[in-house]
Amino acid sequence: MENRNSQKKRTRQQTDRKTVIVLAVVFLCAIGVITGVQIMLHRTIDRYDPEIIIGGVSVGETDVSGMTAAEAEAAVEQTMQQYGAETVTLTLENGGQAQATLTELGLKAKNLERIIRDAVDYGKTGDPVDCYKILKKSEKNENHKTFPVEYEVTAEQVKTVAQERLAGQLKSPVNARLTQENGATVVVEDELGEAVDVEGTVANLNSLVGGEWDKKGGEVSVKLTDLTADITAETLSGITDVLGTYSTYYGDSSEGRTKNVESGANHIGGTLVEPGQEVSANDLMAPYTEENGYAMAPSYENGEVVDSMGGGICQVSTTLYNALIRAEVEIVERYAHSMLVSYVEPSMDAAIATDLKDLKFRNNKEEPVYIEAVLSDGNITFNIYGKETRPEGRTIEFVSETVEKIESDETRYVATNDSIGTMYTSSSGRSGLVAQLWKIVYENGEEVSRDTINYSQYRASGKTVSVGSASDNEAETEKMRTAVSTQDETKIKAAIQEILAAREAAETEPEESGGETSEESGGSGTENTEEEETGN
16 A cells, blocks of 8 residues: 555656646747747837837827927927917907917917927837837838827916007006195095906916817907005005195296106106105106107206206206205205206205206105195195104294305307307306205294205306308308307407408409309308207
């Protein structure tokens, strides 16, 4: 019995070994087959350039077969340019509209770089069997693979287009303001404005171009949001005391100067100055251009009166200066005019000259100050509002004192379009002087302090004599202008006499000789340099 069991055991062991050997052979064969297949598959895949898209592949509507990634991206961008030419109508709730192309709105393909990369890798990465099947289809022109593209617009460009083309159709916010009514300060309420809700508008545009887009333009609603005014009634509610006020008269000015005074005042009026903030009057009023509301008018330049854009705005800065010092706002920078002005006493003026002279002030108080400009019956008035903290019974006065008078015996000669031989005094000149401005403080009617807050020197100007230089003879005109440029009266009169004498001789010469002469004429037309003596 024991021998029979041992024999069975040996038989099973031999059978098991044979099974293992067979299985091993099968496994090795399978490995060999798989390896062979893998080698064959990879050899097929490796025949294709990994950076070239296989045939039959499209990105969106663009066939990118045989292209590199860069070429495919350029091709898609070119197709997108065609879509970008489509026009979208942006419509406001109030019916207002503006149009823009999709290119202007920043049309772009979402995740384009990743999509192009997927197209390049298609058929060459992933499962080798799948890749082999894809490549074989491509070789037979049976491969048709499209990588879908979703489009969107760019928020920044939508914002730019909306600001450029819809701004004029949107309601602007209105600042709250302070004014005087029946002797009392009144706060006029602010009003909300409208602004484009860029995020909401972009979402509406993306609804048009996203998903199953027909590649056409269309109409899109513009989302709006409230726009708060810079200055609200709440901001002004605690600063309604009039700290200082001052007026000057401009009603007899020329049309251009009137326009400049009123425009400058309107640019400054409505300004809110926070505690510690420094403000430039020139910055508030500039630039001095027609687009900004200014015109040509007389002004001072280097001690002379000349026409300039914005002439007259110095009356605005002067009126503001006087209101500020009465409100006891700190003056950081102030300059006198080169010559005296007619609308305030000496040392009470404040000149403006771009890059040279400015009126700058700083709010030295603990609360904001508000500047109101009032234009009425030819008067410009500035009211400075704030919170009154000065003691009751304290008053201030400003007094101009002339320290020295300056006269000029200078005579200036200017060439004019009058005929040669004409000379007349066109201006008798102006006196100059040195003045100082006193600030006098009273308490209950008693003077408690007297301080000088500025010294001002004003240039004297002598008389101006106009000298005619117009002639049909260019040589005569040139001779007169050369004489005038010497500013020597003797030479000017000698030139006049020489020209007139030559003319007289030419007129009498034919009678003496009995012959005929022809009249010689030169060019005509001269430059008018006569200056208008007008205050700034």
